[in-house]
Amino acid sequence: MPQILLPAMSPTMEEGTLAKWLVAVGDVVKPGDVIAEIETDKATMELEADDGGTVTALLVAAGAEGVKVGTPIIAIAGEDEAEAPAPAAPAATPAPVAAPAPAPAAAPVTTPEAATGPTRRQTVREALRDAMAEEMRADGTVFVMGEEVAEYQGAYKVTQGLLEEFGPARVIDTPITEYGFAGLGTGAAMGGLKPIVEFMTFNFAMQAIDHIINSAAKTLYMSGGQMRCPIVFRGPNGAASRVAAQHSQNFGPWYASVPGLIVIAPYSADDAKGLLKAAIRSPDPVVFLENELLYGQSFDVPDGEHVVPIGKARVVRAGSDVTLVSYSIGVGVALAAADTLAADGISAEVIDLRTLRPLDRASVLASLKKTNRLVVVEEGWPTCSIASEIMAICMEDGFDDLDAPVLRVTNADVPLPYAANLEKAALVKAEDVVSAARAVCYR
Amino acid sequence: MWAPSATFYTGLSRQRKVKHLARSPGSKAASAPKKGDWPRPHEPERFVASREQLLDMYRQMVLIRRFEERAGQLYGMGQIGGFCHLYIGQEAVVVGMQAELSRGDSIITGYRDHGHMLACGIDAKAVMAELTGRAAGISRGKGGSMHMFSVEHGFYGGHGIVAAQVPLGAGLAFAHKYRNDGHIAVTYFGDGASNQGQVYEAFNMAELWTLPVIFIIENNQYAMGTSVNRASAEDQLYRRGESFRVPGLQVDGMDVLAVRGAAKQAIEWVRGGKGPLLLEMKTYRYRGHSMSDPAKYRSREEVQAMREKSDPIEGLKHEIIEAGHADEAALKAIDREVREVVAEAADFALEAPEPALAELTTDVLLGTY
Structure with a gap:
């Protein structure tokens, strides 16, 4: 049947x-x-x-x-098989094949700096929404605009419920016009408001990058400190699942190279909330890079007011033999690798950069001093990457602490392919992190 | 009596005659497309100015002209670097517009911005010192000719990327509407910028959200070296908003009183909550696109004809004298006074020290992280 x-x-x-x-x-x-x-x-x-x-x-x-x-x-x-015994024929109708998500599963998180107060379980999606809602309640100049943010409740449901609470003057559906609304939002920030501009994904922000960089990031400097531009550009970044080359790219390294911008790329829900609140309060323009595959993952988020300082990395898992440095979804990959390594007797410390600009060099170097070995894990291309930057920092300021060359484990240096097997081959994997960690430990 | 030259327009716009010229009511285009039935303002009337207003506009236009001439000289002497775009010939546009705006309104423009700043009442010394890259410059010497701002005067730049100021200006208008403060935004851009896609993205949102913004196309006929009709399928640029229901008016941008009349009406429209409006100011720049442009794309005769027949300063001067508001000697006194202001600004800009090296790393971010 x-x-x-x-x-x-x-x-x-x-x-x-x-x-x-x-x-x-x-x-x-x-x-x-x-x-x-x-x-x-x-x-x-x-x-x-x-x-x-x-x-x-x-x-x-x-x-x-x-x-x-x-x-x-x-x-x-079927009409001609009513009462008939179940046929041996293969199942009809929408023969859906469960898409094997290449997303690394959320690994159990051991957080040395875990919050001490009461927490509750929340998805990254809910945490981001709460961050916006709390800041909008506190400051009437904060508003959110973007494609489908209002009546549709967010293309990825991140802005769910905001229209109902704050109304159409503060939760604004835009036409599909990234260059235009990024510019309009930037102008509104120059005019004294605090816009949150959502890009449905950061892939589309390439159409708007002129305003992010030339209009928003450079204004304070060009005006000799007169004109501020407090704006948050946020949305999902990096590879999603089976959406192929044009919809799968990590722009972290692009924005992180620009002076005048703050660039944040959180992994967990508590950091997503605390850092988005800090971003909205920041007097500077912020690029806030989320990840679609993390939206549905749940973490413990502290109850009540929770703001995480910008520019501070987090030791997600303490260890002594090797340091794994990552950010965004790569942190999950690093944590999974750390579990495997632990089973082999290698103690890996996992550092979540959280902010890509300004980068917390001190935390990276402090961990390197402790472990003397370092691997960078990045869901993105290897060339001119955050990994490249971390490696440069280790060379410049951590050379004497290095017992092995720093290695990087990243996506393959190709546009992201569609086919499931090729996509899997292209994306950063925990087993490659394990191999790299073993290599720098000479084990 | 001095009058704007009709041949100037027809000669540069595929022989089409100009609509909405306040002073040539008989020159309506014979086959203009049928207009949409959405509300649009009446034909603006030429502004009737008092003696004081006339003399003030005259003074401001002369100030911009003399300032720009001096900037050109300083550039030639190597005292101003990089790009330097002079406003000479276009003075009536910004002077006529600014005369009708109120304190609290927002202004934004592109890189040809010195005139706009002076018309906003910004100190000539601070502008000139920015051009020479000195600490006393309005951007502390970090912006230069194309990147100047004065939040105090409602002047939001000074933007170097062609047409970027158009959505930014719509955003300033959005902020006014959001705060419901009764103010408006005016965004100036050129005929070259009018072909950028983001202009139309801004038109669409401005009309969709009824933003209080006046879009002003300063059509000086050349986008660097490319004349309007070589770059624009629709070269009657005031029509460029029609697809978005943004009504447009064409204005003689060489006549400060025509500009001011249009400004008065446009401001009333926009401030009244009727949404955005587009004004195409037909104007002309006498100098090259920038100081390094030899301007070989047009004839000397064309430029000379404009200067002789349509100069905004000469036109107003003639009118002031004809009407008996002031004599030649009184206007000469204004000229002298302006020359002194400009000379003082230039001296200041040359004597002021360069920024301290410590300024290199300040003003990148406001917060401490």
């Missing part, structure tokens, strides 16, 4: 909630009828029947959470 499997409804969807059945056993459905509502990590979607027939079984109960993509959820007998 044909079954419908839970389809992947976005490139990064791995599971969903079966919010509601709109059909019952015995109902006759026509092709195109809506049979269920599915909540994904981004939105509530309607699931339609591709073929007509009679519903013979609901295989997943309404309200079921965490239903994996590819799970059979309903059985519908």
Whole structure:
């Protein structure tokens, strides 16, 4: 009997909630009828029947959470097979193949500097939303603009609920016009407001990069300190999942090379919240690089007011044999590698840079002094990268502490391919980090 | 009586006659496209100025002219470096516009910005000292000719990237509307900038959100060396907002009273909450695009004809004398006074010290991280 499997409804969807059945056993459905509502990590979607027939079984109960993509959820007998025994034919209709997300799973985080107060479990997405909402409550000049940020509740649901609370004057849907609205936001910042400009992804910010760099970053200097430009450009950065070359790029090194900008790329939800709040309060222009694959990952976030200082790295895991330096999603890769290394008796210290400009050289050098070996882990290209910069810092100021050359583990130096196997081969992997760490430890 | 030359316009715009010229009411284009039915302002009337207003505008235009001439000389002497774009010939545009704006309104323009700053009331010494790269310059010597700002005077630059100021200006207007402070933004750009895509992104959002902004195209006929009709499929630039329902008016930018009349009406429209407006100011620059431009793309005769027949300063001077508001001697006295101001600014700019080396690393970021 044909079954419908839970389809992947976005490139990064791995599971969903079966919010509601709109059909019952015995109902006759026509092709195109809506049979269920599915909540994904981004939105509530309607699931339609591709073929007509009679519903013979609901295989997943309404309200079921965490239903994996590819799970059979309903059985519908075709018109000419009603009452027939289950056919041996392969499952009909949207034969969805669970997209094997190349995303590194969130590794268990041991945080030496973990907050002492009460915390709660939150996704990065919720933490970012809370950061914006709290700052908008505190400061009437803060507003958010971008594509689909208001009525759609955010292309990635990061701005969910903001329109309802703050209204259309402060949560503003823009046309698809990155160059224009980045410029308009920058002008509003020059005029005394504190805009948060969301790019649906940073890939599209390339159309707007002139305003980020020439208009926002240089204004204070060019005006001899007269004119400030307090603006936050934020959105997902780096590779997502199977969206290929034009939608998968890490711009961290680009922006981090520009004096006059602050560049932040957090990994965990608590840092995402605390750093976004700091970014909004900063009198300087900030590029805030999020990661789509991290949006749905959960972390402990301190209750109440939580602001993380800009420009300070974090020791995510203490260790003594080798230092793994990373940022954004690369931190998860480094933590996974550290687990493997620990099983082999190698103690890895993991440093999350958190801010890419200004870079916390002191934390990197302090860890190097302790371990004498260092590997940089970066979800991005190797050439002229943050990894290159860290290696230069180690040469310039940590040379005497080095017992081995610094190595970098990055994405392959190619545009990101689409095919699942090629994509996997191109992206930074924990096993390569493990190999590099062993190499610098000569083990 | 002095009058703007009709041949100037038709000679440069594919023989099309100009619409909306306040002083040539009979020259309407025969086959103008049908206009959309959205609201648009009336034809502006030429401003009727008092004696005091006339003399003040005269003084300001002469100040810009003499300042720019002196800047050109200092450039020739090697005292001003890099790019230096002079405003000579276009003085009526900014003087006529600024005369009608209020304190608290925001102004933004491109790199041909010295005139705008003087018209905003910014001290000539601080501008000239910026051109010579001195610590006393308005940007402490870190900006130069193209990058000057005065938040105090509502002057938001001074931007070196062609057309970047257009969405920035829309953003200044957005801030006024957000605060509901009753002020407006004026964003000046050239005929060259009018072909940049971001201009239309800004038009779209400005109209969509009814932003209080006046877009002013200072059409000086040449985008560096390329004449308008070699670069623009629609060379009647005041029509460039129509696809976005931004109404446009064409104004004789060589006549300060025509500009001021249009300014008055445009400001009333925009301040009244009716959304953005586009003004195309037909003007002309006498000098090259920048100091290093030999201007071989136009004839000497063309420039000479403009200077003789359409000069905004000579035109106003003639009118003041004709109307009996002042005699030649009184205007000469203003000229002398302006020369002194400019000479003083130049001396100051040459004598002021360069920035301290410690200034190299200040003003990069405001916060401490």
